[in-house]
Amino acid sequence: EVQLQQSGPELRRPGSSVKLSCKASGYSITDYLMHWVKHRPEHGLEWIGWIDPEDGETKYAQKFQSKATLTADTSSNTAYMQLSSLTSEDTATYFCASGDRRYFDYWGQGVMVTVSS
Amino acid sequence: DIRMTQSPASLSASLGETVNIECLASEDIYSDLAWYQQKPGKSPQLLIYNANSLQNGVPSRFSGSGSGTQYSLKINSLQSEDVATYFCQQYNNYTFGSGTKLEIK
Numbered sequence: 001e002v003q004l005q006q007s008g009p010e011l012r013r014p015g016s017s018v019k020l021s022c023k024a025s026g027y028s029i030t031d032y033l034m035h036w037v038k039h040r041p042e043h044g045l046e047w048i049g050w051i052d053p054e055d056g057e058t059k060y061a062q063k064f065q066s067k068a069t070l071t072a073d074t075s076s077n078t079a080y081m082q083l084s085s086l087t088s089e090d091t092a093t094y095f096c097a098s099g100d101r102r103y104f105d106y107w108g109q110g111v112m113v114t115v116s117s
Numbered sequence: 118d119i120r121m122t123q124s125p126a127s128l129s130a131s132l133g134e135t136v137n138i139e140c141l142a143s144e145d146i147y148s149d150l151a152w153y154q155q156k157p158g159k160s161p162q163l164l165i166y167n168a169n170s171l172q173n174g175v176p177s178r179f180s181g182s183g184s185g186t187q188y189s190l191k192i193n194s195l196q197s198e199d200v201a202t203y204f205c206q207q208y209n210n211y212t213f214g215s216g217t218k219l220e221i222k
Contacts, residue, residue: 004160014162043214045204102149106163107160
């Protein structure tokens with residue numbers, strides 16, 4: 001059974017950074033892309049980017065180019081997303097989701113990131 | 118970027134009814150569309166891909182249709198377990214619809 005287990009909720013100060021993890025089980029992360037999606041109730045879902053864990057290739061949505069950095073560790077079957085220079089606009093739930101270049105087959109449970117002083 | 122306009126924002130229907138949810142793309146997306154279901158407190162689940170292909174394990178009462186800029190998700194014989202938020206997603210730049218919250222009347 002494919003599962004994506006994300007790390008726990010985070011509370012950060014403005015200007016700091018956070019690194020979120022997404023551990024896959026039931027398949028090798030090199031078999032699919034790993035996408036990251038941001039959800040804020042008033043803004044809906046926004047795609048952040050994807051990483052191909054097999055070769056490290058990444059693609060980002062333009063608005064997240066300087067905000068997010070996607071990496072993957074094939075030895076631990078885990079994908080990561082680092083968010084930098086956090087502001088209140090980064091307060092959201094973040095999902096990892098495996099898939100191809102079209103849609104998302106499996107989603108993690110989501111992780112809440114709160115940015116507050 | 119392609120924009121997806123989803124309607125209605127919320128929907129209340131009776132058990133056994135048929136419901137339709139619509140997504141309108143700002144330009145032709147050539148059936149490059151997926152539908153997801155997110156039950157309360159759960160992560161999203163893929164229902165439909167390529168506008169009308171049913172994902173493995175999804176009940177056949179769910180179906181997708183459409184072409185060009187107009188797409189719809191149909192749920193036949195509404196069940197209590199279908200209470201969820203549904204949203205569409207187009208492939209080109211992964212834009213999502215705003216979601217439809219489905220409740221049982």
